[in-house]
Amino acid sequence: MTVSSKASVIVVGGGTMGLASAWALARAGIPVTVLEQFGHVHDRGSHSGFTRIIRQAYHEGANYVPLVQRADRLWRDLSERNRVELLIRTGLVEIGPPSDPEFMNSIAACDSHGVAYERLDAAETRRRWPFEVPDEWVACFTPSGGYLRVGPCFDALRDEAIAAGARFVYDVRVAAIGSTTAGPVVIDHGENRWSADAVVVTAGAWLPMVLPELLPGRLTRLRRVLTWWKPAPELIDELATLPVWATFDPRGFFYGFPWSSEGITGLKLARHTTREVDPSDVPVDPDEVDRSVHPHDLEPLRRFVAERFPAAVGELVDHRVCMYTTTPSWDFVIDRSPADPRVIIAGGFSGHGFKFAPAIGELVRDLVLRPNSVPPAEFALTRQAAT
Ligand SMILES: Cc1cc2nc3c(=O)[nH]c(=O)nc-3n(C[C@H](O)[C@H](O)[C@H](O)COP(=O)(O)OP(=O)(O)OC[C@H]3O[C@@H](n4cnc5c(N)ncnc54)[C@H](O)[C@@H]3O)c2cc1C
Structure with missing residues (x-):
C-alpha cells in the first residue's frame, strides 16, 4: 500500500510511543490524529514515575x-x-x-x-x-x-507534533480496529468510527485488548x-x-x-x-x-x-x-499487522523502551510512508510468535 503525503493516520494511544510516532509523522507532513483514553502524561500506563534511564551499555543486545x-x-x-x-x-x-x-x-x-x-x-x-x-x-x-525527564520529553514531543499539524483527542478509548477497502477504521467505545489511510497502534499495556488476534498469549x-x-x-x-x-x-x-x-x-x-x-x-x-x-x-x-x-x-x-x-524475548514489536498492512504496531516495549522513543517514532514513520520498508528483523512480529 502507498500512503501519499496527504494520507491521514490515526495513532491509537498517546503515551510514549504514540506521541513519538505522531511527532515523527507530523514532522514528515502527514496529517495525524492521536486518540488517547486518558490524558497527556498519566500514571496508569507504562510511563509514570517522572524519569527513565538512558544507557548505551545494552545487555539486552x-x-x-x-x-x-x-x-x-x-x-x-x-x-x-x-x-x-x-x-x-x-x-x-x-x-x-x-x-x-x-x-x-x-x-x-x-x-x-x-x-x-x-x-x-x-x-x-x-x-x-x-x-x-x-x-x-x-x-x-x-x-x-x-x-x-518524562514530563518535559512528552511536552516537547507534543508541542512539536502540534506545531506540525497533529491533533490530539483525549478521553477516547478505542474498542476495535476494522478494515474496509478504503482503509482501516477505528471504532471507539462510544461507537464512533474514525477512518484513516493508516492506523498506528501504540496502546502499551492495552495492546492485547485493542488487537486480541495479535500474538495471543504472548x-x-x-x-x-x-x-x-x-x-x-x-x-x-x-x-x-x-x-x-x-x-x-x-x-x-x-x-x-x-x-x-x-x-x-x-x-x-x-x-x-x-x-x-x-x-x-x-x-x-x-x-x-x-x-x-x-x-x-x-x-x-x-x-x-x-x-x-x-x-x-x-x-x-x-x-x-x-x-x-x-514479549517472550523481551524485544520490541514494530511491524505491520498480518491482517492489514495499513495497520502498524509498536508495542511490547518490555520495560526498556522509553529511551528509544523518538527513534521508534522514525521507524514507525518509515513503515507508514514506505510500503516496501521492513522493520529491523529483531522487531518482527513473527519472531515473537516463534520465540
Ligand atoms: C517501572 C518502569 C520503569 C521503566 N524504566 C525505564 C527506563 O529506565 N528506561 C527506559 O528506556 N524504559 C523504561 N521503562 C519502559 C518504558 O517506560 C516503556 O517501554 C514505554 O513507556 C512504553 O511506551 P508505550 O507507548 O508502549 O506505553 P504508554 O506510555 O503506557 O502508552 C500507551 C498509551 O496508550 C493508551 N491506550 C491504551 N489503550 C487505548 C485505547 N484502547 N484507546 C485509546 N488509548 C489507549 C494508554 O492510555 C497509554 O497512554 C520503564 C517502564 C516501567 C513500567
Whole structure:
C-alpha cells in the first residue's frame, strides 16, 4: 500500500510511543490524529514515575546500541529546539559479578560499538560510590548514561507534533480496529468510527485488548513498583551526585537514580527483574492492576539496600505502580499487522523502551510512508510468535 503525503493516520494511544510516532509523522507532513483514553502524561500506563534511564551499555543486545545512539541525538536536538533540559547526563554505573552473562553482554555491547566506558575493580567502585561491592565484583561506568525527564520529553514531543499539524483527542478509548477497502477504521467505545489511510497502534499495556488476534498469549503485562526513599540528611549531598546505577545482583536487577526533586523529592530505586521465585511477579490486567504498595513489594528493595546500598536506608516517601508489556524475548514489536498492512504496531516495549522513543517514532514513520520498508528483523512480529 502507498500512503501519499496527504494520507491521514490515526495513532491509537498517546503515551510514549504514540506521541513519538505522531511527532515523527507530523514532522514528515502527514496529517495525524492521536486518540488517547486518558490524558497527556498519566500514571496508569507504562510511563509514570517522572524519569527513565538512558544507557548505551545494552545487555539486552548490542543491536540496540545504534538505535539508542540515534535516539540520544534526537533527544538532544529536541532539547535544544525547545530550550528545555530533557536528558540529564549523570553517567551510568553498572555493578555485578564478572561471571554474570547479562552484565558481560553490557560490556560487550560497549566494545562492539565503541561506547566509552571504564572498568573498575571493587575497591575503586567502593571508593567512588556508596555501594557495598563484594571483592570479586566489578563495575562498568559509561559516561554517556543518564536519565530522561518524562514530563518535559512528552511536552516537547507534543508541542512539536502540534506545531506540525497533529491533533490530539483525549478521553477516547478505542474498542476495535476494522478494515474496509478504503482503509482501516477505528471504532471507539462510544461507537464512533474514525477512518484513516493508516492506523498506528501504540496502546502499551492495552495492546492485547485493542488487537486480541495479535500474538495471543504472548504479550505479558507485569506490575512494577517504583519507590522513593528519604535517607539520612547528611548523606543527601553525596546521593545527589550519584550516576544512574544498576546492579546485576544474584537476586535481581536493581536500579536507581541520584537523589533529586524530579516529580517527587527522594532517592528513586526499583527492581527491574527478579532472579528469585517471586509469587507476586505474575501477569496483570491493566484495568485492574493493584496500585497500592505492599510489604512484599518493599521487602526485596529493603533487603537489597541493607546489603548493597546502606546509604539509601530510610523511610519510604512515595511510590508509583507502572506496567511492563513483555514479549517472550523481551524485544520490541514494530511491524505491520498480518491482517492489514495499513495497520502498524509498536508495542511490547518490555520495560526498556522509553529511551528509544523518538527513534521508534522514525521507524514507525518509515513503515507508514514506505510500503516496501521492513522493520529491523529483531522487531518482527513473527519472531515473537516463534520465540
Ligand atoms: C517501572 C518502569 C520503569 C521503566 N524504566 C525505564 C527506563 O529506565 N528506561 C527506559 O528506556 N524504559 C523504561 N521503562 C519502559 C518504558 O517506560 C516503556 O517501554 C514505554 O513507556 C512504553 O511506551 P508505550 O507507548 O508502549 O506505553 P504508554 O506510555 O503506557 O502508552 C500507551 C498509551 O496508550 C493508551 N491506550 C491504551 N489503550 C487505548 C485505547 N484502547 N484507546 C485509546 N488509548 C489507549 C494508554 O492510555 C497509554 O497512554 C520503564 C517502564 C516501567 C513500567
